[in-house]
Amino acid sequence: MATTSLFRPCVGRTILGNFRSLIAPCGNTQVNKQKYHETTVLHKPVAEPISHPAGRHTITMVPGDGVGPDLMASVQEVFQSAGVPVDFEEIFISEVQPGQSATVGSVVESFKRNGVGLKGIIATPSSFKGGVLQTLNMQIRQELDLFANVVRIKSLAGYKTKHNNLDFVIIREQTEGEYSALEHESVSGVVECLKIVTKEKSQRIAKFAFDYAMRLNRKKVTAVHKANIMKLGDGLFLRSCEEIAELYPSIEFETMIIDNCCMQLVSNPHQFDVMVMPNLYGNIVDNLAAGLVGGAGVVPGESFSHDVAIYEQGARHSYAEAVGRNIANPTATILGACNMLKHLHLEFHSRLIEDAVYRVVKSGKFRTQDMGGYTSTSDFTQAIVNNLHTG
Amino acid sequence: MAALTGRLLLKQKYIHPTSKFLSLIGTGQHQNNFSTSRQNQAAQYGGRHTVTLMTGDGVGPELLGHVQEVFRYAGAPIDFEKIEINSSTNSTEVMKNAMLSVRRNGVAIKGNIETKFDDPTFKSMNVALRTGLNLYASVVCCKSIPNIHSRQKNVDIVLIRENTEGEYRQLEYESVDGVVESLKIITSERSTRIAEYAFDFAVKHGRKKVTAIHKANIMKLGDGLFLECCRKVSKKYPDIEFNDLIIDNASMQMVSRPDQFDVLVMPNLYGNILSNIAVGLIGGAGLVPGMNIGNGYAVFETGTRNSGRSLTGKNIANPVGMLLAGCDMLDYLSHHRHATVIRESVQSVLSDKMIQTPDVGGQATTAEVVQAVIDDIKPKTKSW
Numbered sequence: 001m002a003t004t005s006l007f008r009p010c011v012g013r014t015i016l017g018n019f020r021s022l023i024a025p026c027g028n029t030q031v032n033k034q035k036y037h038e039t040t041v042l043h044k045p046v047a048e049p050i051s052h053p054a055g056r057h058t059i060t061m062v063p064g065d066g067v068g069p070d071l072m073a074s075v076q077e078v079f080q081s082a083g084v085p086v087d088f089e090e091i092f093i094s095e096v097q098p099g100q101s102a103t104v105g106s107v108v109e110s111f112k113r114n115g116v117g118l119k120g121i122i123a124t125p126s127s128f129k130g131g132v133l134q135t136l137n138m139q140i141r142q143e144l145d146l147f148a149n150v151v152r153i154k155s156l157a158g159y160k161t162k163h164n165n166l167d168f169v170i171i172r173e174q175t176e177g178e179y180s181a182l183e184h185e186s187v188s189g190v191v192e193c194l195k196i197v198t199k200e201k202s203q204r205i206a207k208f209a210f211d212y213a214m215r216l217n218r219k220k221v222t223a224v225h226k227a228n229i230m231k232l233g234d235g236l237f238l239r240s241c242e243e244i245a246e247l248y249p250s251i252e253f254e255t256m257i258i259d260n261c262c263m264q265l266v267s268n269p270h271q272f273d274v275m276v277m278p279n280l281y282g283n284i285v286d287n288l289a290a291g292l293v294g295g296a297g298v299v300p301g302e303s304f305s306h307d308v309a310i311y312e313q314g315a316r317h318s319y320a321e322a323v324g325r326n327i328a329n330p331t332a333t334i335l336g337a338c339n340m341l342k343h344l345h346l347e348f349h350s351r352l353i354e355d356a357v358y359r360v361v362k363s364g365k366f367r368t369q370d371m372g373g374y375t376s377t378s379d380f381t382q383a384i385v386n387n388l389h390t391g
Numbered sequence: 392m393a394a395l396t397g398r399l400l401l402k403q404k405y406i407h408p409t410s411k412f413l414s415l416i417g418t419g420q421h422q423n424n425f426s427t428s429r430q431n432q433a434a435q436y437g438g439r440h441t442v443t444l445m446t447g448d449g450v451g452p453e454l455l456g457h458v459q460e461v462f463r464y465a466g467a468p469i470d471f472e473k474i475e476i477n478s479s480t481n482s483t484e485v486m487k488n489a490m491l492s493v494r495r496n497g498v499a500i501k502g503n504i505e506t507k508f509d510d511p512t513f514k515s516m517n518v519a520l521r522t523g524l525n526l527y528a529s530v531v532c533c534k535s536i537p538n539i540h541s542r543q544k545n546v547d548i549v550l551i552r553e554n555t556e557g558e559y560r561q562l563e564y565e566s567v568d569g570v571v572e573s574l575k576i577i578t579s580e581r582s583t584r585i586a587e588y589a590f591d592f593a594v595k596h597g598r599k600k601v602t603a604i605h606k607a608n609i610m611k612l613g614d615g616l617f618l619e620c621c622r623k624v625s626k627k628y629p630d631i632e633f634n635d636l637i638i639d640n641a642s643m644q645m646v647s648r649p650d651q652f653d654v655l656v657m658p659n660l661y662g663n664i665l666s667n668i669a670v671g672l673i674g675g676a677g678l679v680p681g682m683n684i685g686n687g688y689a690v691f692e693t694g695t696r697n698s699g700r701s702l703t704g705k706n707i708a709n710p711v712g713m714l715l716a717g718c719d720m721l722d723y724l725s726h727h728r729h730a731t732v733i734r735e736s737v738q739s740v741l742s743d744k745m746i747q748t749p750d751v752g753g754q755a756t757t758a759e760v761v762q763a764v765i766d767d768i769k770p771k772t773k774s775w
Binding site: 115116148207208210211212214215247248249250302304305306307308309343345 | 434435436437438439441463466468470472487488491494495496
């Protein structure tokens, strides 16, 4: 049972004519087994880019706080140079600069209308000064029901980190669990913070994880939990995952306790393929894993509801200390934008930009500060633009 | 006898995991356990759907390839999970996988799987799929297409057919040597369900009349029950005209004066025959799509459910029926814009540009028709 994407020409290839050069052979997916301690590399048929720029798409862009606006400018510059048929509807929303901020309602409305969006990080202060407990991020997620967060941890060729050749996916439930914003002080000095786990949402995220694995030809799903301590709450999550796993006999299913999972991630991360977990664990593991391949600046992420897809950074840091210094790394944001183009069926442009980014990183000549070099954001972006048509 | 019990056991074993799951996910009967909205079942994320594609026999694989091709150019947000299933892969494993896949994705498009009728042990996989997923309503919309050579003009009929019981229960046995009994099952539950579906369909699509087709003059109890159920349901829909017709007369009326029909509702076998007649009237098997609808699941295929084995590989099969089935699928998934664009392009290629395959009197190949449709779609997507 092979999952094929839309773009796999098998029958009816003859009518493709001169587009043929864009298509790689449509043979079966080969699985290249490598030695232990290496992630299994899947060589998917590179058949996608057919849907050529027929029309223009409008997407919502929320630049966010910190270096967000600078990074979005990078994306826009690259898109313009690559001739991507995408128009931006820009809305600024911020918790730390309430004066210039748009309302949650208008942001949600825009995302709903366009269906697809690009989002920077909205900074959330840790101190509580009264008012609502929910952060803006949480409100937006709640309103749009963005239940699934996906972070794909993929090593960049040519950029050496602690672990190399990694390729796995972390899927996180992000509408309930510890993020339900239900906290109260029942007696003075005693605060109760409720973690909510429901069967419906647990099954939904499990199904998302397995569907994702099917679509992208992944082989294994690991459910991460702490059911040995939270026997009821995490137990429910675990059971829901097990029930859904029965529907997917072709995908291996295993479970792992969160503490062990974190240890395994830093010592032997190659064993993982697709991981699915509740909210807070996902938050921590996302950041941990992003650190394995180079940090917040290079790992893209995406959030899904049934109808809306939002592309952002994998590890959410606004990097406010770098504002105006032109030193942030635009790689994660640009790669996130490429994933967005894929979602919009603009494979050609997605591939074009992605390859340019990979070439720039691989060449080793351009390294922003977080990668150990001195290249500025704008120079890095310019390097990507220069590389667009050299492949 | 031992072999028979063995098979029975095997069957139970095979049904077990899914039925267990069904009680969890719920298909309407278990509302307290789980939300029953279709969205929760379908694999839809960020506006994109994963859809099961079952290749089938004959021209199925090539036509479905064309559908993928056209979807790609129309930018339809659909990913396909392809499952190779045809009459040569007749194992429970393949069937189970296909069924699971539809349960996961909620929606499928399929080519027809041939059923060998000279081998009594060969169970129809199409029927197994329909009963397994409880796809109780089959809907075929027959509407005349301008500039297509056909027997009748101004045909606009919707044929709604009970899809899971009647003659298709496959309950046949030889009680005495030389005497075979073949059981036709009619239940009031399923008859009422299909009648309600038909009337709801009529209301939703602005139709005026529902006609029940039966043979209650001969099968007074079986078809009588079906007719009785339809009558009862019709009382709840005073705005829709209701009448009934005996199947033999209906067949004659269908070929001589089809314009008198609007929505037809009928048991399984009559539906099979009448929809083939109706499809024949407006130009043939290659033109008309069909859909099978159940609670939370839907499977789309061509209207007459034939595999076209003789046309395989010749590049002359008519791709229109399968393309329109794809459009119906897009509509079902609420991608109305993409569905409309493809449908209009198909219409314009057939009727205005007169690019037609030999089965409807043209000279174009399958690939030429598909290319014409794609060329027609391209400029339309520019304005998005």
